[in-house]
Amino acid sequence: MKSRYEAAKNVFVDSIEIDDYIELKSSATAYKQLLHSIDKPLKMILLFGRPGTGKSILLNRIAQNLKYQKEIHYFDTPATNTKEFFHKLFKVLTKKDLPQNTEVNFSALVNYCKKLRGKREIIILLDEAQMYGPEMMEKIRLISDSRAVKFVVSLHKTENEDLIAKEHFQSRIWEVIELKNASLLDLTQYIHKKLLKKNLFEIANSIQEKDMKLIYTFTKGNYRECNKLLFTIFEICEYYDKNEPTKINYEHIPQRIIEIAGLKLGYIHV
Amino acid sequence: MYDLKPLEEEWERYHKKKKLPLYVGTFIGTLFIVGAMFTLYYDTFSDKVIEKNIHKIENNDSVIIKGTVEITNNTSKQVVIKEVENTIIEEEVENKKPIEMIVDNIPILEEERKEIIKEVENNKPRKKIHLNIIESSSLDAYKDVEKRFFKSGDVDESLFLAKAYYNKGKYKKSEFWALQTNKINSTIDESWIIFAQSKVKLGHKNEAISILRNYIKRTGSDLAKNSLLKIKTSK
Numbered sequence: 001m002k003s004r005y006e007a008a009k010n011v012f013v014d015s016i017e018i019d020d021y022i023e024l025k026s027s028a029t030a031y032k033q034l035l036h037s038i039d040k041p042l043k044m045i046l047l048f049g050r051p052g053t054g055k056s057i058l059l060n061r062i063a064q065n066l067k068y069q070k071e072i073h074y075f076d077t078p079a080t081n082t083k084e085f086f087h088k089l090f091k092v093l094t095k096k097d098l099p100q101n102t103e104v105n106f107s108a109l110v111n112y113c114k115k116l117r118g119k120r121e122i123i124i125l126l127d128e129a130q131m132y133g134p135e136m137m138e139k140i141r142l143i144s145d146s147r148a149v150k151f152v153v154s155l156h157k158t159e160n161e162d163l164i165a166k167e168h169f170q171s172r173i174w175e176v177i178e179l180k181n182a183s184l185l186d187l188t189q190y191i192h193k194k195l196l197k198k199n200l201f202e203i204a205n206s207i208q209e210k211d212m213k214l215i216y217t218f219t220k221g222n223y224r225e226c227n228k229l230l231f232t233i234f235e236i237c238e239y240y241d242k243n244e245p246t247k248i249n250y251e252h253i254p255q256r257i258i259e260i261a262g263l264k265l266g267y268i269h270v
Numbered sequence: 271m272y273d274l275k276p277l278e279e280e281w282e283r284y285h286k287k288k289k290l291p292l293y294v295g296t297f298i299g300t301l302f303i304v305g306a307m308f309t310l311y312y313d314t315f316s317d318k319v320i321e322k323n324i325h326k327i328e329n330n331d332s333v334i335i336k337g338t339v340e341i342t343n344n345t346s347k348q349v350v351i352k353e354v355e356n357t358i359i360e361e362e363v364e365n366k367k368p369i370e371m372i373v374d375n376i377p378i379l380e381e382e383r384k385e386i387i388k389e390v391e392n393n394k395p396r397k398k399i400h401l402n403i404i405e406s407s408s409l410d411a412y413k414d415v416e417k418r419f420f421k422s423g424d425v426d427e428s429l430f431l432a433k434a435y436y437n438k439g440k441y442k443k444s445e446f447w448a449l450q451t452n453k454i455n456s457t458i459d460e461s462w463i464i465f466a467q468s469k470v471k472l473g474h475k476n477e478a479i480s481i482l483r484n485y486i487k488r489t490g491s492d493l494a495k496n497s498l499l500k501i502k503t504s505k
Contacts, residue, residue: 260278
């Protein structure tokens, strides 16, 4: 027999699927801000925030929603080298594959982009852009100077990457959108909405306010961490449900289980 | 599914550790409350005992009150409140030694001293005398006496304070309380002497001499004369 917690567990499998997108007040603001920035005559837009703040899912959602309105392309995995990146870019711009054993001439590519100015407006969403080196970023900037290609660059916010963002890009005309960790209210809504989306309202109701506070304390409002923790909590619940049902309260998830999950994931230590 | 047993054990340890400050806090809190209650009870109980003893002394034997006060003054120890009950048995009364010792230490008028000895002598041999000596030198105790004085205006209270503060070396306060006593009753030798001696200790020797001279002129007190002589000869 299937445990009721199995479905709940699967709700929190970390993914950037558009179906998993949860509309929250803060994420809706970021979404609108990004849409607005894309409409501006900007060459590059910087989207940054700590890992797990929802950058990828936001880019994915933008790409999905605008795909019939604009020429928009989502580069979810960063290219391992310059050659691969320009191959991908070439395909996007020319809508053709690069012939075998050939390489993209950067100057020719920039000139090609310049010719596109006023005719086409291509938007490239670059996820995990911290993987691109400074040299590559400089080339991306030169391409964006053509004003035919607009880049939305998504960066992890760490101390070093913050420095890259500041030193390398800040001098240019950039729009900066920062995604932050969720507040307690946001996180509560996020968990509830995620469960309700799958009709798991009984389980959603079994997580009480003080449990949310504990979850928030452990995850510090990070969505990815939250997914990880909730997945583990429901996995433990599933185990008890199947093997030791006396240890579980179906009306209220015991704080003990949340703490065991916290111990497992290293949020707390003995 | 991973093995939950080790995780559960780890959680037990974590839970115990988490609750430890709570247990310690509760224990300390309980101790504190018990301590506070005991102190409160002890204070109330002590006050009652003091009041009872003072009442007993006042009603029974005024001679012993004087003795009690002087013993307190001669003792420089700082004791909060201590009750010493000495029972002087028949033989001791006959020998008169303990009483004489006490009496010798009392710098009071010769007449009073004779009266004390007479009274002791007149006591029947079989009669037990309960000598209640109350040593009270804590500041709180003094404050209680001060409060009582402000309510009653009793010179015994103010004179007690004057003497007690003088013996403790708080001459400003002893001067104040002697003055309070003098204002209410200007014929108490002891009070004027303490007043003058406090002045001396505060560096106003000439003023002290002038005060005692005036008092002697007014009352002709021998005790004041002795004190004046001592002050004059002192450096």
